[in-house]
Amino acid sequence: MAGWGLLGRLGGRLWAAAPGRPLWAAGAAAASGDRRQLGFVVRHVNSTTWWHEHLSEENVQFLKKITAEEYKAQTASKLCPLKDEPWPLNDWKPDSIRVGVVAVKLGMMPIWTKSGKKHAVTLLKVQDCHVLRYISKEESGGKTSKLLVGGKNASPFFKSESAMKIFKEAGVPRKQKVATFNVTDDAIIKPGTPLYAAHFRPGQFVDVTAKTIGKGFQGVMKRWGFKGQPASHGQTKTHRRPGAISTNKAAKVYRGKKMPGKMGNIYRTSFGLKVWRINTKHDIIYVNGSVPGHTNCLVKVRDSKLPTYKDCNKNPPFPTFFADGDEKLPEDLYDKEIFQFTDPSVTYA
Amino acid sequence: MAAACGRLLPRSAAAGLAGLTLTAARPALPGRCFSSSSCRISSDGKPAKFQPPPKPVIIDRQKQREERRFLSPEFIPPRGRTDPLKFYIERKDMIQRRKVFNIPEFYVGSVLAVTTADPYANEKANRFVGICIQRGGKGLGATFVLRNVIEGQGVEICYELYSPRVQAIEVLKLEKRLDDNLMYLRDALPEYSTFDVNMKPVSHLDHEEIPVNKLQVRMKPKPWSKRWERPKYNIKGIKFELPEKKMKEAQKWSQPWLEFDMLREYDTSKIEEKIWKEVNEELKK
Numbered sequence: 252m253a254g255w256g257l258l259g260r261l262g263g264r265l266w267a268a269a270p271g272r273p274l275w276a277a278g279a280a281a282a283s284g285d286r287r288q289l290g291f292v293v294r295h296v297n298s299t300t301w302w303h304e305h306l307s308e309e310n311v312q313f314l315k316k317i318t319a320e321e322y323k324a325q326t327a328s329k330l331c332p333l334k335d336e337p338w339p340l341n342d343w344k345p346d347s348i349r350v351g352v353v354a355v356k357l358g359m360m361p362i363w364t365k366s367g368k369k370h371a372v373t374l375l376k377v378q379d380c381h382v383l384r385y386i387s388k389e390e391s392g393g394k395t396s397k398l399l400v401g402g403k404n405a406s407p408f409f410k411s412e413s414a415m416k417i418f419k420e421a422g423v424p425r426k427q428k429v430a431t432f433n434v435t436d437d438a439i440i441k442p443g444t445p446l447y448a449a450h451f452r453p454g455q456f457v458d459v460t461a462k463t464i465g466k467g468f469q470g471v472m473k474r475w476g477f478k479g480q481p482a483s484h485g486q487t488k489t490h491r492r493p494g495a496i497s498t499n500k501a502a503k504v505y506r507g508k509k510m511p512g513k514m515g516n517i518y519r520t521s522f523g524l525k526v527w528r529i530n531t532k533h534d535i536i537y538v539n540g541s542v543p544g545h546t547n548c549l550v551k552v553r554d555s556k557l558p559t560y561k562d563c564n565k566n567p568p569f570p571t572f573f574a575d576g577d578e579k580l581p582e583d584l585y586d587k588e589i590f591q592f593t594d595p596s597v598t599y600a
Numbered sequence: 601m602a603a604a605c606g607r608l609l610p611r612s613a614a615a616g617l618a619g620l621t622l623t624a625a626r627p628a629l630p631g632r633c634f635s636s637s638s639c640r641i642s643s644d645g646k647p648a649k650f651q652p653p654p655k656p657v658i659i660d661r662q663k664q665r666e667e668r669r670f671l672s673p674e675f676i677p678p679r680g681r682t683d684p685l686k687f688y689i690e691r692k693d694m695i696q697r698r699k700v701f702n703i704p705e706f707y708v709g710s711v712l713a714v715t716t717a718d719p720y721a722n723e724k725a726n727r728f729v730g731i732c733i734q735r736g737g738k739g740l741g742a743t744f745v746l747r748n749v750i751e752g753q754g755v756e757i758c759y760e761l762y763s764p765r766v767q768a769i770e771v772l773k774l775e776k777r778l779d780d781n782l783m784y785l786r787d788a789l790p791e792y793s794t795f796d797v798n799m800k801p802v803s804h805l806d807h808e809e810i811p812v813n814k815l816q817v818r819m820k821p822k823p824w825s826k827r828w829e830r831p832k833y834n835i836k837g838i839k840f841e842l843p844e845k846k847m848k849e850a851q852k853w854s855q856p857w858l859e860f861d862m863l864r865e866y867d868t869s870k871i872e873e874k875i876w877k878e879v880n881e882e883l884k885k
Binding site: 355357358360361363367369374376530533535546547590592593594595596597598599600 | 680681682683685686689690693696697700701717718719724725739740741760762763764765766767
């Protein structure tokens, strides 16, 4: 009876096609109609349209030009935060936690110390970093107040108006990544202040958080480092499998059992990385070792919370480094131990 | 002969190629009599016009030196999605090091002597002479491997070009070989890797072309560390004494489509020019 019903509907549709109408239209309508009733058509939650679908070419070009100029004007207006009624600047205390920075991972490079040892460093560029919003302790419901910081300008056309609200209130261009920093109340900064690489100094230690490189769905050997099984000696179709997943007595599989699944593309932090060098002209931080994430990804950099490095992070620029302040820094700031290429070759006396 | 003048005939050739017939007669090159000045009488009997001697050819050594541009291979950035700013920052450091310390021009196949600082040596400095068999790495981490046979033992040392511990790099013999990678010297007879430790530098004039040593090296009996006869290594500097059958069998692993693969092409000519200009300007300062 059900089959007859389907066939009947099919037939009805075909006969509905008047001799004049092409058969393929009826066929397509019939097919889609059937699929909808059988539930095979994918439902789209978002509307399939893009921002300039209903705009003319001239208007699109005009909007692009206008946003570029607006971005330039906004960045220029935020260049002198100290003259713009800044929030009260306090002194650094040993238990103050100050804000961090959002940077772009450029790549890696070797550096040498004065004793001739080689270390690998990652270059992090602080690109268009602005403070976006201040959330007080009561508002956030946490233990400390929070500061939202954004890095690297991006296009405003692909986000909804509600998402763009934060950037409009702060008066800055739309940022690609927004990071939250828990800060103490004496380290709060007015939204719209730009942050630079000179916020950090050589010799201090930082923690860097970023999303790791996504590896997709991976097996148990790559994801958890299992040993697998031998390649030969009678193994039947078992070379990279997990083997046993639980014991007999347990009679169940424990929660959190290491099994194949999606690997990577999660936030991870590298703790206690030494800052070797700061380039103030291009706003680049040279951080020891490797950092999670691929090249050109956005990372969150903050002062290390490890207790071993509490002494090394004393007296930083507090609450942040202001470019229009009194301090004029040279183009490159080096750590004491690092070998600068202006010096002659290393000798052991 | 006096009448016979050196005259080129490009007209007919050009016309033939283009398939056109030139109506306007192209002026022929002035006929030059390369005979001695004594027979100045042409075939007519009248005295021939005075022909000035041919202009001297001036070879500008300075220009030749400039035209022969050498950009060290570690300056050329690898293909990838890295920001060019990162390469620029690295290049600034490399140029800074080159201003303080001279890194000479050398190729794979040249004989070098490198002095490094060594805390455990007698004079706190260590000198090693060898032939450069490989140049690897890009940017500040660029390396080169020197090979020599000392007291019957083959020794290879990999040095970093920009390491602060190297105190001097001298080129004892500047030359190129037929290949970019001389790793096969490990399986060649030891005489091809032995170089005198107290060798005197061989002088090389600035303007001359780098000599290419077309030496074909004789190998030790097989097995080798790598199957050098296979086409993937593309080695021209070995005198293969293997039977024909083995050489033909090695061609089974050839991949003739690789040279036509357009995605593998990486044209560095424009990048090289830009970087060469930048590096030269910075070094002159």
